Amino acid sequence: MIASIHFRHFKALRATSLHLTAFNLVIGPNGSGKSSLIQAIQRLRFLSQQPLDTELQPSLSPELQHPELVFRFPPPNEGIEVKLSCRAGMVCDHLHVSAISSDNWEVLKQSLVTSRVYMFDHYAMAAPCTGAVEEGLAANGGNLAAVYHVIKRFDPGAFADLQAEVVRLLPEFSGLDVRENSEGLLELGLILREDREFIPAEGLSQGVLYMLGYVALAFDPRPPSVVCIEDLDRGIHPRKLRELCDLLYRLSYPEQYGLHRPPTQVIATTHSPYLLDQFRDHPEEVVIAEKQGRAATFSRLVDRPDLKELLQEGSLGDMWYSGILGGVPEESDPAAEAVTKNPLQP
């Protein structure tokens, strides 16, 4: 889990901070730093696994605005601060740890290495695959069949739970199966309730495959420490978004689902007002990414002083679309341009 990130000159994130909770939904226009936030976490994962650099950070030219990221962590790692900066050039390639004890850092490193960024690709998910699942579900979901296959083979109880969840979410199907095809590759498919026909993944819709990906993630007995998902709503029907949120809450708040395991921190981005609607009761989980000119900043919805009154007036999605929450694209101002070109004569 990451408690906060401070950004300096990291792409559009010139100078902004973000406090993170167990679940975070980031809304904002294109270019407002949503992807940069996820790239910062990927950078932390990569550099944390390199041997610690004992050299002091070289002094860089103050004229150049070198990027810098500072990460802090929740208890028991609140004493650790990780700073990513540049040796030279403009890419964060230097990691410095300020830690009370090096033991803590070693434990935290083991957790950070399991952080994952997902961007599902339904073509990759549908294709038959080999059985490789060393690193869990692949970033594009390309080994989805293998993930289900391993659970089916080694943990029949967990597979039964998974099946039940899939059937509940997709009531037109009565089961899920993984079969080996003539080339020895694994093929995932769903069984139609109507006539018990096996529909291979290639015949399933984009949204169904994404749902199968999220179910695999949510029911993973050893899920990642941090999960980042871009465009969480992509391919999912608005009426299924509530259940999608439930799946991810299972990761972020396992104790509320009767699971005894550490929570997975979820950071998801969206452009869907319908998905934002789901967070009416938990506005503290919503982050607004704002872009002004070339600079982007983050703020939390819950920090708005008028939030209580706003929630009385309508849905969060409608308010976001209207512009009053921020996090909307900039628009040109043709009237101002025209007036500048044609000033009123006194």
Place this chain on the structure above:
Amino acid sequence: MKLAILSESPADEAALRVLVEAVLRGPVRLVRPGLRARGWPNVSQVMPAILRHLHFNTDADGLVVVVDADDSVVHTPHHDRPDYFHPQCRMCKLRAVYRQTMKKLPPAHGRERALRAIGIAVPAIEAWYLCGRDPTVSEQAWIEGQQKGVPPYTRAELKKRVYDTERPSLEHETRRAMQEALRHRHDCRRLEYDFPSFAALAQDLRGWKAAQPGSGAAASRAGRPEPASSPVPAPPPACVGAAAPSAANGDLPPVKA
């Protein structure tokens, strides 16, 4: 009887079906797919289109709409005076939307109009689920809290009491909603007594039943007058808590419809 339920979630729809059948004392058929709205004010915005659709494209007898009151003004008998509606009352607003929409529509499917039954859950549907289980929860308790400026509970607290978690899954929410709705299946009097805005829904529904052909109560469904609202049912046996509902919020300035 065939009806449509406009609700915010499948959990609400499932519980409302049970409550509707309890009031009507018999099974109902539902229009499919189920109708959803995205909370207030979206319900009032989509209602005209839904009414038109039900009226012309289906053989539904009527539409059941239930929305949460949140912090809005609670409907009271004061609001039922002829030609009045309170601008901050969701019951008054939805009834006005129904009236304005239906008066423009010609008869279809052998009926003058699809009927309506409107209920407002004060302050949220979870309060109905707690009825008979938590004596501190009632419409009157909420109104008194509004008057004092100190609400007796929040939406979040009600949800926590019903679901025992701050983040119930839809599956869990549906299961709990059904469990609580089923408690009232054989006797809704307690729910009607503690929640007059549920009683108004029940009265609308009983009006439908009375208007059914062969019911003897109504010779024709056509041109049926608007049902009266906010009845105060007789207290159920062993009723806990709330006094008879009063017109507490009627003091706010009413507006001519």
